Structure formats: C-alpha cells, structure tokens
Amino acid sequence: MWEIILLVLGGLGLFLFAINNLSATLSALLGDKAKKWLGYFTKTIFSAILTGTVITTILDSSSAVIIMTVVLVNAGALTFRQSMGIVMGANIGTTFSSQLIALDIGQYSPIPIFLGLMFSLFSKSEQVSSTGKVMLYFGILFFGLYTMERAVGPLKDDPAFLTWMEKLDSPLRGTAVGALVTLVIQSSSATVGMVITLAKKGLLNLGGGIAVMIGAELGTCSDTLLATIRSDRQAVKTGVFHLFFNMISIALGLLIFPLFVGLIEQVSGNASLEQKIANAHMAFNTTGVLLFIPLAPLIENLLNRLLPATGKQRQAAAA
Template structure:
C-alpha cells in the first residue's frame, strides 16, 4: 500500500476513534452532571404533545445524544415512571435536538479546540470536587470532539488527488446507495453523529456533493435506530412500543425523503444556496427532521392507538395468574 494512502487512513481512523471516545465520554459526563434532573424533567414536562416535543429537544441538546435521551425514555417507560403516550413526543423532540450537533459540526472550530480542552484539563486535574472534575471532563471532551473532526478533515483533504475515491463518492448521489452507505456506517460505528460529522467534513473539503450528503444523512437516521431497539429487549411491551415507534417514524420519514430527494434538495438549495455545501447539509438535516416531526405530531394519538392495538398490555388478571403464589408461613410445632 502506498505510504501516503496509509498515512491518510491512519489519520482518518485516529480522528474517528477520538470522535467516538469524545462523544461517549461527553455524554457520560453530561449525564453525571444533570442525569437525575433530566429524569424528573422528562416525567414532569411531558404531559402534552408540544411540551413533550420541546422537552425532548432541550434534553437532547443538553446531553448531546438523541440515542441517550430515547434510551432514557424507554427505561422510564419500562419502570412505569413515564407513560408510553408521553414518550412519543420525547422521541420526536430528540430528533430535533440532535440537529444542533450538525450545525456545530459545520463550523470549522477544530483550530480553537484548545479553548475548551485546556480549562477542561485543568479542572479535571486540579479540582478536588467530583462535580468540578465532571464539568472539566465535559469541557475537555467537547473540545476533543471538534479536534477529532479537524483531524478527519485533514485526512480527507488529500483524497482530492485520487480519482477512484472521487468516483466512488460521486456514486453516493444515488439515493439508495448513499442511504445504504450511511445506514451501514452508522451500524458499524454506532454513532449517527460520527457519520454526519464525516459527511460534513468531506463536503467541506469538496469531496461530497449536496445530493450525496443528503442521501448518506438519511441512511444515518435509520442506522441510529439499532441501539434504541436493543435497549427495549427485556423491558416489557410499553418500552418495546416506544422503540418500535422510533423505528417506524424514522423508516417512514426516510422513505419519503428518498422518494422526494430531488425536490427536497432543490428546496435546501433555495433556502441555503448562499452557504457552502457543508453548511447546506447541516441545514438539510434540520429541515428534514423538523419536517418529519411536524408531519407526525398530529398523528401521535393515532400512532398510540395502533401500537396499543398491536401490542396490548397484559390484563391484570393474566399478570396475577402468571405470578406464582407466595408460600404461606407455617407455624413451628
């Protein structure tokens, strides 16, 4: 293998590994700072559909992970702390909240990563309080997130010289092929944010067109359903219905997106034609997810009835029959 190609691969993989590490540690740190509060917020502010959507959006923006918020909602539904009907709005809101990440990725902030990493490292090293160290870890990982994107962008820049790579990337303009690549990549690395980050950086380097970027983005939306479905295993029917709603919502929206990808791309160009391709893809992510939420929000009562009819809750009598009787204590002779 050519040494320059090997250097590109190693630099790109290094950036990807750092990105995945930063995302997981950032999410963990943010949950440690505000995890219990988020549980009470989800329980308290999800009584109506608009409030549930708004709460899901805000919590996802704060925790920087739609998967974490949806899995948290599934866990609360399973524990009986969150009604199934309320969780549907949280799922929709999480899909809006995750678009904030794509907007941040479109900014070229890698060269300023040290502004967050240095104070974060100082807090992590010198703070005597656990909360201070946790905040330091969150700051450090936030900066590391953008530094890793910078590394992936630097690795992608020389790919312009390789016609084979350019030809393969152009093939992703085919909606089905692009969506398949996005879904597969997201399944492998278990992070739609990483997939979208790479797409935005490739577009910023002139290697990916807007139609190809939108197609891969649609596939990443489908790939992200895998971890939420896994979270429903063994958690009861109410939790399973929440996971299935997330899958159905994404599958229907993605199908519509693929069927209407031409008009949708034209709309993005009309609304954000002055921006570069990376920013256009970020705007497309926002427009697609918000449109899907606006489409589904009025249909939530219908979705709830359909899922309840398909997977009805066990009757109380059936539950009682399934529970073995407790042994009666015997008196000692």
C-alpha cells in the first residue's frame, strides 16, 4: 500500500510541476501578446468568452487565466464586465484538457519529454528552446498521469478502497471530496485527471466521477479569491463572480444530478468510462456558461451594488 501511495504522490507531483511550469513558460513565450489579446478581443461578452476559452486551452490552466485577469482588472487594463466573459470562457477552456487526458496517450509521454529536453538544452534560439520546454512539460504532465494510472492498478483487489470509492456515488459526498482535494492540491485539472485515471482502472463509476468533478469546480475558486487580496473592488468582483458562477452551476448540477448522469450516459453511447467523465466535464461547464450569458448584466449590477467602486476608482473610470 505504501508503494502505491508513494507512486501516486510522485505522479501527482510530476503533474502539478508540469501544469505550473507549462503555464509560466507559455505565458513567457506569449509575452505581452496574451495581455493585448485579452484587451482586443473582450469588447463583447461573446468575444470575451471565446478569448477566455482559447487562452485557457493554450495555457492549460483556468486558474492561471483567471488570476491573470484579476491582475489586469486591478491594473485597470480590463473592466469587470470584460472579466466576466473571460472567467466563463476559462471554465470552458479547462474542459479540453480533460478530453486530452481521457485519451490513452500516457504511454507515449517519453517521446515529447526526450524531444523537448533536446530542444531546450541544445537549441541556441530562445524561441525554439522555450517551445522545447513546452513539449517537455506536456510530456511530464502525461507521464505523471501514466504513473498514477499504473500505481492504482492493484487497488482493484482492495475491498476497503473499493468500499470507500462506492460511497462517492452520493452526489454531496463526491462533491465535497472533489472540492477538498482541489483545495489541497490547488489544481482542478489534477483532480479531474485523477478521477479519469481511477475510471480507467475501473475504480470509480460514472456517478462518482461526475460528483468529484463537480466538486473540483468549487475547490478551484480558492486560489482565484487569494489573488484578489489587497486588490481593488473591481478585481475583487471578478473573484466573487468566479465563485458565484461555480456555486450556482454546482447547485443546479446537484439538483438534477440523476438526470445529468443519465443524459451523459445516453449521449456518450459506447464511449469508455473515462471519455464519459470528460464529456460530462465539458457539458457541465458549457451549459453553465450558456445559462449565465443572459444573466450576466443582472449579476454585474448586483455585484456593483454589493461592492460599489470607491471614489478614486470612479474618478479613474471617468478619466
């Protein structure tokens, strides 16, 4: 059992290391271009959602995109209204990584690791070297998942573990576990990755996997809210909107949980269990965004009343 725990921790460590460095490397590679794109393509709610989706898909981290948005709002480069669309788009963008994780490509991860290492070490071009690092971190990310997948295999024969996993069928219990795990490891992508890994090994059923995935959406709000500490009220409203969006989506998801699980089962057909969970992740976040789009002006007015701009902020907005 200790060997399994150590291997899972090692795989999770590699995954988190890759996620953090991948986001930082891509941000550095894009430079100020990403910030300019955020400003150029967030004029309407729809363009802001699309921009948030694209940038999150590229950076593979909704938290990184939302935190960057909070920083830009705090700096006055973006308005709160623009940030709402980006936050919703980031929730869609993060589902593409779960689709990628559901593909069984972990066994090929040494290839991008080797190629990325060669490019980053031996290329004299900064651009090529940075691109090599991106390849390297992508390889490490999937190797971490592959390590966890191999580690949890023996748990199929552990009655105590199987009994505990069966309890995750309860929507509330599964959601609480997903939120807690994400709160601890500070990565909803890692939580969803672990869920898909357990599903691949037959250790988690569809209902339990969806419940934990839903909980991960709540846990990911913590680092966004931390980013708003010592920020102005416009930036704070961005963090509060992210929390509000996720809490309402989760409440609705839990309210129709059996129907949602049945719908995913029906729509996914003969797809593998891990693919069904990835489909559920995409359907859940996309549906949440579609429901929130018409409500965005009302929510904006509500948060403006709850957290009105200070005198200095009103003067800056008028200027």
